[in-house]
Amino acid sequence: MTTQTLTLAKALGAGLRRAMTDDPTVMVLGEDIGRLGGVYRVTDGLQAEFGPRRVVDTPLAESGILGTAVGLAYRGYRPVVEIQFDGFVYVAFDQIVSQLAKMHARTRGAVKLPVTIRIPVAGGIGAAEHHSESPEAYFVHTAGLRVVSVSNPQDASTVLRQAIACDDPVVFFEPKRLYHVKGEVDPGLPLDDAPPMGTARVVSPGDDVTLVTFGSHVATALDAATAASDEGVSIEVIDLRSLSPIDHDTIAASVRRTGRLVVLHEGPRQAGVGAEIATSVTERCFDFLEAPPVRVTGYDIPYPPAKLEGNQVPDLDRVLVGVDRVLGRSPASSAPAGAEVGA
Amino acid sequence: MPSTMGSTSRDDLSRAGGARAETASGTTDGTTAGSTNGGTTAGTAPPGDVPVRLLDEKGVRHPDPGLDRWLTDVDAGTDDARGALLALYEDMVVARRIDAEATALQRQGELALWPPLQGQEAAQVGSAAALRDDDFVFSSYREHAVARRRGVASVDLLRVWRGVTASGWDPYAVGMATPQVIIGAQALHGVGYALGIQADVERGVVAPGEGGTAAVVAYVGDGAMSQGDVNEAFVFAATWQVPLVLFCQNNQWAISEPVALQSAVPLVRRAWGFGVPGVRVDGNDVLAVLAVTREALHRARTGGGPTFVEAVTYRMGPHTTADDPTRYRDASELDVWAERDPIARLAAYLRAGGLLTGDDEVRVRAAADAVAAELRAGVVAIEDPPPLSVFDHVYAEPHPTVAAERAEHAAYLAGFADTGTTTTGTTTTDTTTSGEGADR
Ligand SMILES: Cc1ncc(C[n+]2csc(CCOP(=O)(O)OP(=O)(O)O)c2C)c(N)n1
Ligand SMILES: [Mg+2]
Numbered sequence: 015m016t017t018q019t020l021t022l023a024k025a026l027g028a029g030l031r032r033a034m035t036d037d038p039t040v041m042v043l044g045e046d047i048g049r050l051g052g053v054y055r056v057t058d059g060l061q062a063e064f065g066p067r068r069v070v071d072t073p074l075a076e077s078g079i080l081g082t083a084v085g086l087a088y089r090g091y092r093p094v095v096e097i098q099f100d101g102f103v104y105v106a107f108d109q110i111v112s113q114l115a116k117m118h119a120r121t122r123g124a125v126k127l128p129v130t131i132r133i134p135v136a137g138g139i140g141a142a143e144h145h146s147e148s149p150e151a152y153f154v155h156t157a158g159l160r161v162v163s164v165s166n167p168q169d170a171s172t173v174l175r176q177a178i179a180c181d182d183p184v185v186f187f188e189p190k191r192l193y194h195v196k197g198e199v200d201p202g203l204p205l206d207d208a209p210p211m212g213t214a215r216v217v218s219p220g221d222d223v224t225l226v227t228f229g230s231h232v233a234t235a236l237d238a239a240t241a242a243s244d245e246g247v248s249i250e251v252i253d254l255r256s257l258s259p260i261d262h263d264t265i266a267a268s269v270r271r272t273g274r275l276v277v278l279h280e281g282p283r284q285a286g287v288g289a290e291i292a293t294s295v296t297e298r299c300f301d302f303l304e305a306p307p308v309r310v311t312g313y314d315i316p317y318p319p320a321k322l323e324g325n326q327v328p329d330l331d332r333v334l335v336g337v338d339r340v341l342g343r344s345p346a347s348s349a350p351a352g353a354e355v356g357a
Numbered sequence: 358m359p360s361t362m363g364s365t366s367r368d369d370l371s372r373a374g375g376a377r378a379e380t381a382s383g384t385t386d387g388t389t390a391g392s393t394n395g396g397t398t399a400g401t402a403p404p405g406d407v408p409v410r411l412l413d414e415k416g417v418r419h420p421d422p423g424l425d426r427w428l429t430d431v432d433a434g435t436d437d438a439r440g441a442l443l444a445l446y447e448d449m450v451v452a453r454r455i456d457a458e459a460t461a462l463q464r465q466g467e468l469a470l471w472p473p474l475q476g477q478e479a480a481q482v483g484s485a486a487a488l489r490d491d492d493f494v495f496s497s498y499r500e501h502a503v504a505r506r507r508g509v510a511s512v513d514l515l516r517v518w519r520g521v522t523a524s525g526w527d528p529y530a531v532g533m534a535t536p537q538v539i540i541g542a543q544a545l546h547g548v549g550y551a552l553g554i555q556a557d558v559e560r561g562v563v564a565p566g567e568g569g570t571a572a573v574v575a576y577v578g579d580g581a582m583s584q585g586d587v588n589e590a591f592v593f594a595a596t597w598q599v600p601l602v603l604f605c606q607n608n609q610w611a612i613s614e615p616v617a618l619q620s621a622v623p624l625v626r627r628a629w630g631f632g633v634p635g636v637r638v639d640g641n642d643v644l645a646v647l648a649v650t651r652e653a654l655h656r657a658r659t660g661g662g663p664t665f666v667e668a669v670t671y672r673m674g675p676h677t678t679a680d681d682p683t684r685y686r687d688a689s690e691l692d693v694w695a696e697r698d699p700i701a702r703l704a705a706y707l708r709a710g711g712l713l714t715g716d717d718e719v720r721v722r723a724a725a726d727a728v729a730a731e732l733r734a735g736v737v738a739i740e741d742p743p744p745l746s747v748f749d750h751v752y753a754e755p756h757p758t759v760a761a762e763r764a765e766h767a768a769y770l771a772g773f774a775d776t777g778t779t780t781t782g783t784t785t786t787d788t789t790t791s792g793e794g795a796d797r
Contacts, residue, residue: 085549
């Protein structure tokens with residue numbers, strides 16, 4: 015095993031390169047991914063290495079890209095498509111939800127569509143409108159899709175390879191805030207040695223509060239754990255890694271010990287991933303809970319302009335207020351709705 | 358010549374003669390195909406607007422040097438040629454008989470719904486007859502005659518419409534995807550599949566056959582021509598020059614909307630704007646459809662890229678068995694199109710040439726009746742699938758959520774079996790597994 019220090023963007027590129035080397039049916043498609051290497055340079059150098067037939071600049075039409083990927087997979091290929099930004103995936107919604115996700119069931123298992131959809135996701139980067147969305151709930155709600163989000167360069171590389179190898183379609187979220195974050199990566203890590211794609215990971219053990227999150231907010235959660243420990247509160251941080259399926263067993267095992275749950279994500283609260291986790295924990299762990307689960311999330315508003323995005327994206331303080339509330343320390347905990355976590 | 362403004366899209370077949378659109382060999386470009394604004398100021402239709410036709414409404418065969426070369430097998434005057442013509446005729450008659458039987462089955466409550474194809478037999482049989490086994494078809498929901506020609510058993514055509522399964526056949530076994538209800542989505546699947554054929558050939562995993570590579574036919578309707586997916590399919594197919602034939606059955610209607618509502622110009626002209634050669638064919642002339650599709654497939658197989666075919670035809674029946682066309686179209690329209698009936702037209706041609714005897718007609722009718730009887734028996738014998746099959750195939754690989762929900766529903770159903778009750782709520786409490794210990 016040989017590790018290198020790579021940014022998350024480079025780790026993704028290394029994962030793609032490896033997948034393409036291992037399997038000649040892997041093709042990469044998207045807008046500006048060839049000569050330019052993608053707007054985040056994830057596919058940098060791939061077209062030079064594998065040729066324009068396997069690293070394909072497509073016309074500028076997302077439904078067209080996804081529909082083409084469905085047809086390629088029908089023919090036996092493993093397309094990896096890049097959606098340039100989160101806010102542009104809606105244009106391809108039918109091809110993802112009615113075609114890609116359902117085709118295996120619609121053909122009674124005859125047609126497998128191993129398509130991976132890479133989507134740079136979420137905000138906090140001062141971007142223009144439609145460039146900071148967190149659309150994961152739409153896809154988590156869709157039977158037939160698997161949905162993952164990565165929080166570190168090693169996962170970026172290995173989970174991407176696992177997604178490509180998976181016979182189901184996978185929506186693969188890449189938090190934009192993390193593209194330049196560096197970490198130790200073994201690009202050739204045997205996939206069997208990596209944790210399975212559908213599993214969560216306890217990234218920091220603790221006893222008092224279970225804090226579940228994913229993507230770039232794993233870092234926020236770890237900061238919160240450090241801050242809380244100064245006050246004698248021990249937080250267990252879980253990186254969900256997979257948003258569909260959700261690894262309910264890992265979460266429930268933790269909550270049964272801590273008795274308290276905080277879920278943290280940037281996407282809107284209503285019917286979001288946090289709602290699913292809070293409900294499931296309540297159903298499974300009701301007798302173990304010391305307090306109602308708390309959601310620290312983006313609000314149910316259109317993603318705000320860059321200068322205001324700090325009001326939408328949960329930061330360390332908002333997480334700590336949520337932790338206080340689950341510990342019964344915050345006045346907000348007596349609010350009737352119990353939902354608002356103000357900064 | 359009438360101005361094309363009023364009748365461009367609802368095309369006027371009375372204008373069609375033995376004329377032939379210039380298409381195949383690149384002789385017609387966007388300029389000569391017609392003006393770009395849909396009006397033909399000179400008062401004559403652009404050549405590409407006149408549907409290609411070989412058999413007129415009386416069944417008289419008109420020679421066409423450009424197209425005849427694609428029909429040497431059926432024109433040869435040999436026993437084999439006669440056999441091939443009779444096979445086309447039989448397929449069309451059987452398709453109409455299946456259609457009638459399915460409509461009756463729906464009326465009798467044996468099918469939930471049926472989208473009839475009556476009137477479109479030539480467009481479907483003629484185009485499907487041009488296909489090779491290694492070709493692949495993506496269709497919408499009305500291409501029953503195409504599916505049958507691909508080898509789908511007639512009872513399998515009806516399974517989906519009985520509401521007992523998501524899919525009546527294995528796409529890879531017959532080289533045809535199962536029906537697509539989302540209008541236009543399949544056009545892009547055709548592009549992707551064709552791109553895959555191209556990639557296979559380049560990688561050397563598939564050798565081109567004698568007549569070139571495999572190709573794809575994607576069927577769309579006139580209404581589908583307004584969908585973004587179909588327009589994107591044109592763009593993508595043209596960019597990559599994939600081996601694809603986009604085959605539009607312009608049956609004049611999209612439920613209640615006439616084709617004039619979808620397009621201000623004949624649909625065929627759209628193709629040229631995308632850089633795709635287009636040909637407009639009389640869709641009720643099985644020989645012209647066969648020739649035009651063969652030519653388009655030949656271009657696809659030999660690196661010439663995609664072709665658009667607009668087959669001008671007519672949906673003689675309702676949109677589906679749930680539709681009432683009297684609310685939106687005049688009965689006299691049907692009379693006009695009955696004169697152009699695709700089956701009667703081929704029969705007239707064959708009879709005139711002594712190729713269809715009375716005995717043949719009796720035999721074909723008997724064959725159609727036999728298929729219908731077999732179909733009816735097969736359909737009523739289809740049993741409802743087991744309830745838990747709703748959880749099958751949601752994912753290709755194991756999935757804990759689906760597994761847990763399957764177990765939950767199994768326990769729920771088992772509760773009814775234990776108590777003998779069917780609807781009371783008392784059984785639900787002890788059968789749900791969503792609490793402690795469920796792996797969801
Ligand atoms: C995306 C989408 N919108 C609407 C419908 C409802 N719908 C079903 S068939 C149809 C008309 C389609 O007309 P056309 O493309 O001409 O095909 P035809 O039915 O004539 O074969 C419509 C509107 C649908 N199935 N999918
Ligand atoms: Mg129509």
